[in-house]
Amino acid sequence: MYLLSMIVLLTDFQSSDALGVVKGVMKSVSPKAEFVDLCNNIAPFKIRSGAWILLYDYKYFPTGTVFYCVVDPSVGTERKSIAVKTTHYYFVGPDNGLMFPAATADQIERVTELDTSTASKTFHGRDVFAPAAARLDKGDEITQLGKAIPFMQQLSITSNSREGEIVFIEHFGNMITNIKPLKGKDSYELSCRQVRKQVKCYDTFGNAPENELFVVKGSRDTLEIALRESSAAAILKAKVGDVVTLR
């Protein structure tokens, strides 16, 4: 049991009241719980995007943090509901790959299947995952939450080639890819949707010229496609999940 009491939320709930309701449920189970919203703007149903955000961000949180992760297009179908204990953290959510890259990176110690027999069919986020996350937060052992299962659904989100995908689009319209920068290279051939274009690579947003697509080495050590003071995603008509190459 950890002394910390912190639940971090990663969902595609956007601005709906669902986010407030699940916090109400968690506060009812664990009155001392504190919440930090990691990102509730994962593109709807985009499991891979959520997985990528979680993989890169989980390590910035204190040991003992419980991650409540719900991007769940298949709620109410056969997919399992799980809680995972790793070396430093807990992860609670649907077993659809969303939590796999982060949990694996921090080393999985136990995967527990959660009981869904009394839950609504449309909102496991409220009826299954919120109570489970809150019980872990207040100090219950993961062994009290259900039976261990040997596997969780796998998903791979990192890229080791020049072809990758758009893993997140920021509000500004910057498109984050999972493609790594090449050392010393100061321009790339970008291919995304109908667009094929040579783009320069800058160190920082501040140094880039206006009105020109460029790439920058982002804070996660992958290339980001940006347009200064405008939206690269709107210009390229690109969406999360689109294939992109940067050679």
Place this chain on the structure above:
Amino acid sequence: MYLLSMIVLLTDFQSSDALGVVKGVMKSVSPKAEFVDLCNNIAPFKIRSGAWILLYDYKYFPTGTVFYCVVDPSVGTERKSIAVKTTHYYFVGPDNGLMFPAATADQIERVTELDTSTASKTFHGRDVFAPAAARLDKGDEITQLGKAIPFMQQLSITSNSREGEIVFIEHFGNMITNIKPLKGKDSYELSCRQVRKQVKCYDTFGNAPENELFVVKGSRDTLEIALRESSAAAILKAKVGDVVTLR
């Protein structure tokens, strides 16, 4: 007096700094206050939508929660400012019907009129409701906040027929109605705006086909109109408050 210290916010402030300012004011009055945002994305000035969200969500919060509720198109006019004590909760906001369905459902014990004589005319949310909510949060009795009044403004938001209204539109574009599902019925005739259409009813979002309007029994036991991985509201050009029938 409750031991809990939690203020839950329901507003149409959207992303403005107003939300931060009222929390600053509340923290100044009640330093131990904790906040949960229930929903600050009520469609601007749509009292009925706020009332519906509050009616369905209030019960997920712990006993003693203070609900700060501000959807207030008539700020600065004749409408009263009130604090309400119910069996398990407090509600603070304008007396325009917003809090009536939830307060009634939890049984009203006392309605207190708040003094607005020293407040700005444009922002009672900051000058009247925030201090009042914070005083209840830190343990003041509702009797200390002002004189009891016998009535509050009524509003009815549930529907008992096949005609209802769109009470909320989620970020995904799912339109929540206040119309109840019919047992065993697996398709409905939907009428909304210019559209009249037979739509199938599914148990969960995950089972519905793509590119086809459908209805689903939502987590609040009313019918929701949806389009998988797309926006039903955009297709129907529908807004919160629109009349809808599902026969």
Place this chain on the structure above:
Amino acid sequence: MYLLSMIVLLTDFQSSDALGVVKGVMKSVSPKAEFVDLCNNIAPFKIRSGAWILLYDYKYFPTGTVFYCVVDPSVGTERKSIAVKTTHYYFVGPDNGLMFPAATADQIERVTELDTSTASKTFHGRDVFAPAAARLDKGDEITQLGKAIPFMQQLSITSNSREGEIVFIEHFGNMITNIKPLKGKDSYELSCRQVRKQVKCYDTFGNAPENELFVVKGSRDTLEIALRESSAAAILKAKVGDVVTLR
């Protein structure tokens, strides 16, 4: 050292995961930190808009609050990173004028330059400002954070004439100006972009007619341009920073 533990965030991070990550970093340094989001929807890179919001809102927060302020178009360039102690508060962020009006209003006691030598070039918000804000929050003295410097970058955002600028656009589309109302005047000649128009001035939003541009004396004692139940900014095609006159 203050007893309070509260970090208030003012950024242009919008809905990105950056906001959650910096809170994770701060919680790791100062486990008891509490957060209030003042406004994370400052228009991208609009330093003047952020400065204006901060100037008007800082005073609503309790003594000892640490303001984490990041609108930082020049991250990674020559601009300094600073922490500022004023009579009642701390401010932490880039030295680009953003914090100057508020810090000056509360009277500057000390400006400290923060070390950026080990930080990423693209995200000082995470690597420099978050740890510094958290150290102040947990009780470190500002003298422990770095060497004092004699000046900070100046910026003036208030207007004392009939010409000013749009300093913020609310989600509803109301445009907040920095132009003060004239006593007893009940209509103004508005000039903004291509539009020149006589507009009436109302006390409250509730009293204004629909479908008609009007001005209202806002909660910050400046004039706001609004359209009841619709977006004034969309009609005028106006942006934050646009010049506006109200005579």
